[in-house]
Amino acid sequence: MTATTTRVSTTPLAARRPFWESPLGQAARELAxxxxxxxxxxILVFWILVAFTVSFIVPFDPLKTDVSNxxxxxxxxxxxxxxxxxxxVFKRVLFGSRYSIPAGFLTVLAALLIGCIVGAVxxxxxxxxxxxxxxxxxxxxxxxxxxxxxxIAAALGPGLKNALIAIVVVLWPEYARLMRGQVLAVxxxxxxxxxxxxxxxRSRLLIRHILPNTQAPIVVKATLDxxxxxxxxxxxxxxxxxxxxxxxxxxxxxxxxxxxxxxxWMATFPGLAIFSVVMALNFLGDGxxxxxxxxRRGRWA
Amino acid sequence: xLLQFVAKRILLSIPLLIGITLVTFVVSHLxxxxxxxxxxxxxxxxxxxxxxxxxxxxxxxxxxxEQYLIYLRNLxxxxxxxxxxxxxxxxxxxxxxxxxxxxxxxxxxLYAVTVGIALGVVSAVWSNRLxxxxxxxxxxxxxxxxxFWLGLLAxxxxxxxxxxxxxxxxxxxRLVAPPTRTGFYTIDSLLAGQxxxxxxxxxxxxxxxxxxxxxxxxxxxxxxxxxxxxxxxLDYIRTARAKGLAEQRVVIGHALRNALIPTVTVVGxxxxxxLAGAVLTETIFSWPGIGxxxxxxxxxxxxxxxxxxxxxxxxxxxxVNLITDILYGILDPRIRVG
Numbered sequence: 041m042t043a044t045t046t047r048v049s050t051t052p053l054a055a056r057r058p059f060w061e062s063p064l065g066q067a068a069r070e071l072a073x074x075x076x077x078x079x080x081x082x083i084l085v086f087w088i089l090v091a092f093t094v095s096f097i098v099p100f101d102p103l104k105t106d107v108s109n110x111x112x113x114x115x116x117x118x119x120x121x122x123x124x125x126x127x128x129v130f131k132r133v134l135f136g137s138r139y140s141i142p143a144g145f146l147t148v149l150a151a152l153l154i155g156c157i158v159g160a161v162x163x164x165x166x167x168x169x170x171x172x173x174x175x176x177x178x179x180x181x182x183x184x185x186x187x188x189x190x191x192i193a194a195a196l197g198p199g200l201k202n203a204l205i206a207i208v209v210v211l212w213p214e215y216a217r218l219m220r221g222q223v224l225a226v227x228x229x230x231x232x233x234x235x236x237x238x239x240x241x242r243s244r245l246l247i248r249h250i251l252p253n254t255q256a257p258i259v260v261k262a263t264l265d266x267x268x269x270x271x272x273x274x275x276x277x278x279x280x281x282x283x284x285x286x287x288x289x290x291x292x293x294x295x296x297x298x299x300x301x302x303x304x305w306m307a308t309f310p311g312l313a314i315f316s317v318v319m320a321l322n323f324l325g326d327g328x329x330x331x332x333x334x335x336r337r338g339r340w341a
Numbered sequence: 342x343l344l345q346f347v348a349k350r351i352l353l354s355i356p357l358l359i360g361i362t363l364v365t366f367v368v369s370h371l372x373x374x375x376x377x378x379x380x381x382x383x384x385x386x387x388x389x390x391x392x393x394x395x396x397x398x399x400x401x402x403x404x405x406x407e408q409y410l411i412y413l414r415n416l417x418x419x420x421x422x423x424x425x426x427x428x429x430x431x432x433x434x435x436x437x438x439x440x441x442x443x444x445x446x447x448x449x450x451l452y453a454v455t456v457g458i459a460l461g462v463v464s465a466v467w468s469n470r471l472x473x474x475x476x477x478x479x480x481x482x483x484x485x486x487x488x489f490w491l492g493l494l495a496x497x498x499x500x501x502x503x504x505x506x507x508x509x510x511x512x513x514x515r516l517v518a519p520p521t522r523t524g525f526y527t528i529d530s531l532l533a534g535q536x537x538x539x540x541x542x543x544x545x546x547x548x549x550x551x552x553x554x555x556x557x558x559x560x561x562x563x564x565x566x567x568x569x570x571x572x573x574x575l576d577y578i579r580t581a582r583a584k585g586l587a588e589q590r591v592v593i594g595h596a597l598r599n600a601l602i603p604t605v606t607v608v609g610x611x612x613x614x615x616l617a618g619a620v621l622t623e624t625i626f627s628w629p630g631i632g633x634x635x636x637x638x639x640x641x642x643x644x645x646x647x648x649x650x651x652x653x654x655x656x657x658x659x660x661v662n663l664i665t666d667i668l669y670g671i672l673d674p675r676i677r678v679g
Binding site: 175179180186187188193194198267275280281291297308311314319323 | 356357360361363364365368370481482484485486487488489490493494496497501613614616617618620621624625635636638639640642647651654655658659
């Protein structure tokens with residue numbers, strides 16, 4: 041399946057080759073050939089579009105109640121049925137993407153920035169700074185994520201914002217570790233020694249020479265983590281520590297659905313939404329991992 | 342050599358354990374609200390002396406670092422403080438609820454390991470064929486399903502609609518719990534000779550066990566597949582095939598043994614995720630374990646309880662990782678050098 045891949049990296053001076061022949065271009069082509077990853081990307085793009093446009097396109101107030109229509113099962117007028125206050129579940133699921141999608145991306149972005157800065161500093165500085173920073177990371181990693189996130193969210197008080205802070209606190213250490221390992225590996229390369237010998241400043245060295253070569257595993261992890269963060273957010277809301285009703289956040293909607301056990305549609309559809317996003321991100325993440333690491337092409341784990 | 346390796350690993354985990362107590366303590370004292378407001382009845386607030394008494398009783402009037410030192414000292418004496426809500430020592434509460442969680446996690450692990458390894462083997466042996474695609478899809482679905490939603494769905498289908506499996510709880514409400522010896526209903530019921538209770542307990546473990554284990558199952562299947570594929574491409578496998586061994590013997594007897602080494606690590610790591618997943622699974626299945634206890638404590642701002650349960654889970658997590666590490670060292674002697 042990689043028979044058509046041609047490698048041109050034997051000509052180091054050909055710096056201006058077309059994009060499609062650069063390593064990144066090859067990875068992109070590899071990714072584009074992966075049907076599962078493309079399906080995942082499609083679903084993800086769909087949800088992102090929904091999250092950004094739904095409030096302009098769909099004339100609906102997700103909080104407005106209509107008690108005469110309460111708890112009606114899925115039908116032509118209410119595709120996913122209505123909840124205990126007569127609100128349309130389908131539209132509430134669509135509006136729910138405005139919470140979960142940004143929540144997933146923002147928390148991972150924040151964790152990635154914090155983690156990468158900490159990891160890069162630790163790896164580059166070495167010595168006691170490295171030691172101190174990594175021990176802090178170890179302490180956080182010693183907890184299963186939902187347990188620590190729950191404790192933090194409980195301590196800060198219920199609310200979506202506090203839940204997101206809690207998730208960032210649990211997610212950053214892995215990026216710090218990953219980044220530190222990458223920096224240590226890259227630091228040992230000759231081109232870094234060469235740049236150092238030429239008198240490049242440390243910060244410039246780190247930003248211009250080391251960082252660009254550390255991206256692949258971090259990009260893959262971040263993709264998979266967006267899904268994990270969405271599930272964590274929903275999980276915290278589910279136990280009452282995240283978004284609070286009446287907000288149409290998916291986890292909070294499942295919580296309401298749990299109380300109305302025989303009205304199966306109330307919990308099923310928001311859950312299906314979470315599942316579709318997470319599944320899409322996992323497909324995409326797996327595809328990215330295969331595409332970015334030529335040795336792993338055709339592998340899986 | 343092995344002893345040295347084990348001793349080193351154990352020593353290394355001690356500062357980590359102390360760090361864990363520090364993290365839980367700091368976290369649970371971030372609380373902006375006065376924890377007493379959540380606990381004391383309104384009547385008590387009219388009496389400043391009562392409030393003051395409780396403040397002193399729980400050491401809330403001391404500076405934070407003193408509270409931490411007191412906490413550590415008590416911890417060394419096995420004292421985790423008193424729960425604000427149950428008014429019992431947290432240690433007693435945890436002893437009461439922990440066996441239910443362990444029983445559930447063990448059931449989940451059993452499902453995850455057997456089904457996960459089987460799927461992984463199928464996937465690797467018939468790699469890139471229909472069976473492989475199906476197995477991979479199942480594994481990925483397992484990893485992607487939010488556990489609390491899966492639990493709700495499973496109850497809806499298998500309990501409410503089909504009536505195939507029992508609903509929430511550790512045993513049917515018509516039965517009486519077996520006399521407590523270990524806290525594990527499976528063991529206690531056998532010790533008491535109550536075979537019907539034993540069977541009912543197993544019956545009740547099926548659904549929550551599968552729900553809780555589905556994530557670990559997916560991870561184990563993925564790991565088994567990729568490491569088995571790698572091993573199957575090695576020279577010694579070709580040799581085994583060349584000398585005419587049956588394919589079944591090659592895969593099971595030769596390849597799988599080595600392929601399962603990385604899987605051991607993953608099994609160890611996912612056990613921690615099982616304990617964490619128990620938090621949500623137990624909420625759905627009204628399972629009286631430490632997960633539900635933790636949720637109750639978190640929503641009621643019961644500080645000593647949050648602290649105790651978080652500490653317990655983290656300590657178990659660290660110990661399981663330690664055992665995994667040591668096991669890995671025994672299985673693969675090359676690791677010990679590093």
